[in-house]
Amino acid sequence: MNRKPLIGVPACARMMGEHPFHVVGDKYVRAVSDGAGGMPLLIPALGTALDMDEVAGRLDGLLVTGSPSNVEPHRYGGSPSEPGTLHDPERDDTTLPLIRAALEMGVPLLGICRGFQELNVALGGTLHQRVHEVPGYANHREDKEAPLAVQYGPSHSVRLTPGGVLEKLAGGEAAVTVNSLHGQGVDRLADGLIVEAMAEDGLVEAVRVAGAPAFALAVQWHPEWRFWENPLSAAILRAFGSAAADRARRRLS
Numbered sequence: 335m336n337r338k339p340l341i342g343v344p345a346c347a348r349m350m351g352e353h354p355f356h357v358v359g360d361k362y363v364r365a366v367s368d369g370a371g372g373m374p375l376l377i378p379a380l381g382t383a384l385d386m387d388e389v390a391g392r393l394d395g396l397l398v399t400g401s402p403s404n405v406e407p408h409r410y411g412g413s414p415s416e417p418g419t420l421h422d423p424e425r426d427d428t429t430l431p432l433i434r435a436a437l438e439m440g441v442p443l444l445g446i447c448r449g450f451q452e453l454n455v456a457l458g459g460t461l462h463q464r465v466h467e468v469p470g471y472a473n474h475r476e477d478k479e480a481p482l483a484v485q486y487g488p489s490h491s492v493r494l495t496p497g498g499v500l501e502k503l504a505g506g507e508a509a510v511t512v513n514s515l516h517g518q519g520v521d522r523l524a525d526g527l528i529v530e531a532m533a534e535d536g537l538v539e540a541v542r543v544a545g546a547p548a549f550a551l552a553v554q555w556h557p558e559w560r561f562w563e564n565p566l567s568a569a570i571l572r573a574f575g576s577a578a579a580d581r582a583r584r585r586l587s
């Protein structure tokens with residue numbers, strides 16, 4: 335039987351009324367099912383209640399999504415956030431160790447936006463908390479008043495690292511235009527991460543994990559958004575799904 339690879343998608347902790355929920359955006363679920371050809375498995379933000387080696391050991395892939403919340407600054411030695419900043423400690427407690435466990439086991443990994451930032455923090459890197467306030471960097475945030483199609487529409491160009499994974503997936507293109515919905519960004523790049531794309535202002539926009547035995551890529555933009563309309567987005571998800579399928583075949587053989 336040709337089983338679909340099981341791809342974990344960690345949830346965000348979110349209050350709905352007076353009740354706590356674990357939530358994942360629909361576009362990420364469909365990116366896994368339709369873009370990567372996987373079976374999405376939503377992973378609750380239970381943090382240390384989960385044995386991350388046990389969770390990672392059951393996965394064929396791990397997709398770490400975007401989220402409006404910010405990684406808590408104390409996770410990377412950053413200064414306290416501005417009052418009113420949205421955090422999600424339950425998610426941080428889940429994704430940061432799970433990313434490390436997945437990489438240790440060679441589970442294919444795709445990080446998107448917050449997931450890109452979490453990969454950097456999980457491996458010891460740091461973040462700019464308000465990129466737009468750092469001299470030399472542009473404003474990478476979306477206009478929250480604009481329609482979603484505009485928020486997730488083309489925003490700025492990124493240069494692809496020659497010889498990198500993204501350049502190959504982009505058919506040899508030297509640069510592509512991406513969407514941009516983030517106020518935070520990579521400050522100190524973690525050891526073991528290789529830059530795969532950079533914005534015109536020099537902000538790191540994509541990385542891969544050096545020496546990873548399987549697909550291990552993270553991007554600051556949103557390839558899950560209407561991926562079927564964007565050849566690079568579709569190629570990223572296909573490559574991730576193919577790596578997950580390879581692991582499934584090995585794991586179940």
Ligand SMILES: N[C@@H](CCC(=O)NCCCC(=O)O)C(=O)O
Binds near residue numbers: 401556
């Ligand atoms: N909060 C972080 C990460 C931003 C992010 O992931 N935005 C997307 C949220 C909505 C979605 O999942 O599409 C930052 O501000 O840098």
